[in-house]
Amino acid sequence: DGGITQSPKYLFRKEGQNVTLSCEQNLNHDAMYWYRQDPGQGLRLIYYSQIVNDFQKGDIAEGYSVSREKKESFPLTVTSAQKNPTAFYLCASMDRAHYNEQFFGPGTRLTVL
Amino acid sequence: DQQVKQNSPSLSVQEGRISILNCDYTNSMFDYFLWYKKYPAEGPTFLISISSIKDKNEDGRFTVFLNKSAKHLSLHIVPSQPGDSAVYFCAARESGGSNYKLTFGKGTLLTVNP
Numbered sequence: 001d002g003g004i005t006q007s008p009k010y011l012f013r014k015e016g017q018n019v020t021l022s023c024e025q026n027l028n029h030d031a032m033y034w035y036r037q038d039p040g041q042g043l044r045l046i047y048y049s050q051i052v053n054d055f056q057k058g059d060i061a062e063g064y065s066v067s068r069e070k071k072e073s074f075p076l077t078v079t080s081a082q083k084n085p086t087a088f089y090l091c092a093s094m095d096r097a098h099y100n101e102q103f104f105g106p107g108t109r110l111t112v113l
Numbered sequence: 114d115q116q117v118k119q120n121s122p123s124l125s126v127q128e129g130r131i132s133i134l135n136c137d138y139t140n141s142m143f144d145y146f147l148w149y150k151k152y153p154a155e156g157p158t159f160l161i162s163i164s165s166i167k168d169k170n171e172d173g174r175f176t177v178f179l180n181k182s183a184k185h186l187s188l189h190i191v192p193s194q195p196g197d198s199a200v201y202f203c204a205a206r207e208s209g210g211s212n213y214k215l216t217f218g219k220g221t222l223l224t225v226n227p
Contacts, residue, residue: 004156031213040122042202042219043157050213058214090156094213100145100206102215104156 003027004105006091011110013078013085021076021108023091032074033092033102036060043090049074050096078110085112116140117205119218127226132190134221136203139184144208147215148177148188151200160201161188193225 004025013019025032034046045058049068063082068074074093078085088109092102118137126132136146144165149157163170163177163186170177176189190197203218 006156009154033214035217040219042119043217045214048214088154092156096213100162101147101159104149104158106156107154109154 004091004093004103006089006105006108009106009108011108013110013112015112016080018077018079019085019110021078021089021091021110023074023076023105024072025074025091025093025103025105026072027093027095027103028071029093029103030071030096031094032068033094034058034064034066034074034076035090035092037088037090037107046076046089085110114139115218116143117203117216117218119201119203119221121221122219123222123224125224125226126193128195129192132188132193132197132223132225134188134190134201134203134223136186136188136218137184138186138205140205140207140216141184142207142209143205143216145206146177146179146186147204147206148175149202149204149217150197151202151220157202190223193223195225195227198223198225 007022033048035043047066049055065077090107091105094102147162148160150160151157161175179186200220202220204215
């Protein structure tokens with residue numbers, strides 16, 4: 001059963017702590033993405049990666065970091081430098097051979113207290 | 114600067130009637146457009162798409178129309194069902210070197226009343 005998994009569904013952290021959000025896909029997709037959704041803001045691109053060991057900043061990369069050591073995995077770290085980290089985070093992947101549609105995971109709701 | 118605009122934050126329609134969701138864009142380099150549907154606390158799911166070489170694409174109850182000269186697209190849902198109640202995002206892909214990225218609108222909340 002192919003798909004994208006994000007864990008956990010809900011995450012709570014204290015202010016000032018770094019936190020890493022997991023994203024795993026078994027679709028054999030080359031490209032992976034991280035988005036943030038805030039009420040009334042749509043989906044904003046944080047980072048994306050087209051191939052292993054390579055990634056680029058999106059529109060709102062400040063305060064975030066990523067790694068892409070394996071094709072299946074694209075973890076996102078929300079650092080203490082991110083001023084407003086509380087949001088719904090979505091991971092997506094895409095097959096570069098058919099680069100028309102991105103498939104999304106179920107999302108992680110991060111709340112920083 | 115918003116390149117993809119969904120100017121209606123919400124839309125309410127009666128079950129069985131037509132729902133029309135609108136999307137405008139400013140970037141003339143966009144060559145592929147997608148609609149996603151999203152329920153609360155879930156990831157978006159792909160609904161329908163259209164290439165810039167077409168002006169219409171149909172899939173069951175869902176039809177997307179593209180007017181390139183007006184830089185406008187719309188999603189028609191006929192007939193609307195209560196299960197269609199969700200947020201609908203319009204997205205666009207740019208041709209050329211940035212074609213791995215999608216630019217999303219802010220979404221329109223559709224409510225279909227029984």
